[in-house]
Amino acid sequence: MSEDKHHHIVPYRLYVIVLVALLVLTFASIGITSIELGEFTVAAALLFAVVKSVLVLTYFMHLKYDKPYIKLMVAFVFAIFVVVIVITFLDYLYRV
Amino acid sequence: MAEHQHAHVEHPDMYDPESSKIGMWLFIFTELLLFGGLFIVYSVYRYMNPDAFHLAAEELNTFIGAFNTVILLVSSMTIAMSTTALQKGHKKVAIALVVITFIIGIGFLVNKYFEWGIKFSHGIWPGSEQMLNEMSQGEILFFGLYFVMTGLHALHIIVGLIIMGFAIKGVANGKVNAKRPSLLDNCGLYWHLVDLIWIFLFPLFYLIH
Known part of the structure; x- marks a missing residue:
């Protein structure tokens, strides 16, 4: 180790x-x-x-x-979360 | 497998700090997405009921929210410091720091108890008659989310306290030490997650009005 x-x-x-x-x-x-x-x-x-x-x-x-791959994993999860928020609001903001 | 036949055979040492850390982070990701989902529900309902959320948030006490924020941030520092103490070989300091964190966690729950108690005495709890009869749809949503999200957060505080109990026991009996700090490290990571969630709960419920 x-x-x-x-x-x-x-x-x-x-x-x-x-x-x-x-x-x-x-x-x-x-x-x-x-x-x-x-x-x-x-x-x-x-x-x-x-x-x-x-x-x-x-x-x-x-x-x-920490090693870079742990940083990457964390960044990736937050990126997914941001994408979900953006998609959700694209839906609500542009509803007719 | 000889181990299954002889109960007294020592198990091989499976200690692997890197796997433990990855495992903890994967668990933290599920927690982030759990609360993340609730934050999205909150933001959509807020977008649809801006005035009601504004009005309902006035009911919350900013002082008690700020006080809880401060003590939770301090507790995050003390548990982070306990890892440093353990790595330096200062066992008693490490235990003392986790105990301090534990006490602050209890303090957070006591404040929450009084905070919720005040709401209850005003007739505000999920499904209460006052809420259903006198509040608008938006205010009901606000308080519903308030109780669910701070309640779920408080549940995480309780779990954090239980994990701290195991960490204190481990450090005390020497199973968690400078060479095998994973349990204390992961306990710290979990507690920081609880802190991280509160960092977003506090402004969204207490500050925006």
Whole structure:
């Protein structure tokens, strides 16, 4: 098991930095959605959620240090999900 | 197969961290698509009933939602740190960090209990008379999705706590150690998934109004 020797130990400090970033983004999303942005409120809230989830996936879930094929699998599943959303809304938006 | 005839023969060591990790990720994919389906249902109904969703979301307490978001993010950090501690050979620190995560998870459920309790005391629960008689179709859909999605999420918190119990036991008796961290790693991955889902539930239910 050669991979064990190369196993990356993530320092505590990095996790603290990621947590601080996640908390800042959380409060920023609360702040921005409290402003009346009309239709952009949903987009803003989702944008913050996407950035937060990328941080969680990359650092907390270790994807940054995983082999490329695991990253690919994860990206593929999210891509499928996005495609399903797009197809669903193409249907609802263009219904007569 | 000699093993089947002699009960005391040791089983071969089947420990394989890479397969364990792939298995965990495949399971996480099914979970993402499960919640993903619910998110699509939510977004379509929201698109069809924008005003009702807007109105109904006012009923939710942003403070309690934000508080739960913060503690869940902190718990995600503590369980990620426990893997680092285990790899460094700090067994007691690793156990302490998982225990902290466990306690925060319980705290999340306690908040959820009070949050749902307030809704119930206002006569809002799936199929309640107040919901059926006084709410519009869109508001009923909003609260239906709210209870199903946060409920399913809470169920995942409970499962996460059970897995943490096994991880704590494993680290304590030495079966999970720096050379065999898979159980703790996968426990962490599962807990981060729970966190990931909440990252989307929070803005969609509590912030958009």
